[in-house]
Amino acid sequence: MKKINIAVDGTAGSGKSSVMLKVAEKLNMNFIDTGVMYRAFTKLCIDNKVDFQSDNEIKDQIKNFKFEYINEGSILVNGIDYGKNIFDYEVAENIKYVAKNNDVRSFMVEAQRKMSESKNNIVIGRDITTVVLPEAELKIYFDCSVESRAKRRFEQNKRKNVTPNVYEDILRQIQQRDDYDKNREMGALKIAPDSWYLDTSDLDIEQVIDLVLKKIEEIK
Template sequence: MKHINIAVDGTAGSGKSSVMKRVAVKLKMNFIDTGVMYRAFTKFCLDNQVNFLNDKEIEKQIKNFNFKYINENSILVNNVEYGKTIFDYDVAENIKYVAKNNKVRKFMVLAQREMTQNKNNIVIGRDITTVVLPNAELKIYFDCSVEARAQRRFNQNKRKKITPNVYEDILRQIQQRDDYDKNREMGALKIAPDAWYLNTSNLSIGKVIRLILNKIENLK
């Protein structure tokens, strides 16, 4: 297969990460989950007791935020491994304030573009197809019902022993995140005109993977 960049956007919990990291392994491509970077920055702000209602306080943290993305489960921030702490409840509650901050997004977009200069990457996020990699060889938009996404996240947290883990709280967080993602001023979540729309609500992971592999095969 020729070296390409595959850009993937979609709603929170729609299966982007679970599916695309398996595709990346099968095709021996780099897998980059940009959400990990935003989660790590949110955790960094929490550690520094930032007031998330104050954009200036959030923005001040950028100059001190030095990170190295290892994989979707590992990111170093100022040489400290954050690990699964980026999936803590407080991070999920406050990431929306970070994600809508224009200066944070500009910082992240530049970092993500630098990471993907050499092709052969699968990159997932919220504005990858429209902002970060608008010229990617393949663009995919994942979607899924809110209820199905909340159940998936609940099951994922249970497997990873992440607490607290309450379905109703997860459902509310996802609904709030959708609202922020789709209506923020910069990098709003939207379907690129040339993106392939894929609704995973009633599809198994295996089925979605097969559909995507066939799509990539047709790029040759």
């Protein structure tokens, strides 16, 4: 089979990570979750007591962000494994300020393109199909109802022992994240004209995996 890049965008909590990680394992492809990079950067800002209302303070952390992306969505920052800490409440509350910072986004896009140069990658995020890898051989857009996404994230947090874990807070965070993602100045979440649209609201993970594998088989 020829080596390809698969670019995946979609709303927060729509199943991109869990589905495409399994697909990557089945096809022996590299899995790059760009959301992990933004979460790790946000955690670094928190640790360094950055004022999230200051774009300059956020930008200044770029020089401190020495990261090593480990396959399957783990990341080392300055040699430290951030682990489940990137999924905590404070990160979720502040990631929107990092995601809309133009300097951070430019840095991330350049890093993600470099990571994808050798093909055989599944890259997921918010602007992968439209900005990072617009020439990818397959582009997919995941979507899901807000309520279903909040329930999934709540269950995921419970499995990972992430606290606090309140459904109503998660629902509000997802709604706010959707608004930021779709309306930010740079790298806004959009459906690329040639993306395959996949609504996962009423599908379990195995059903979605099967659909994606069939789609990949069509183009390989």
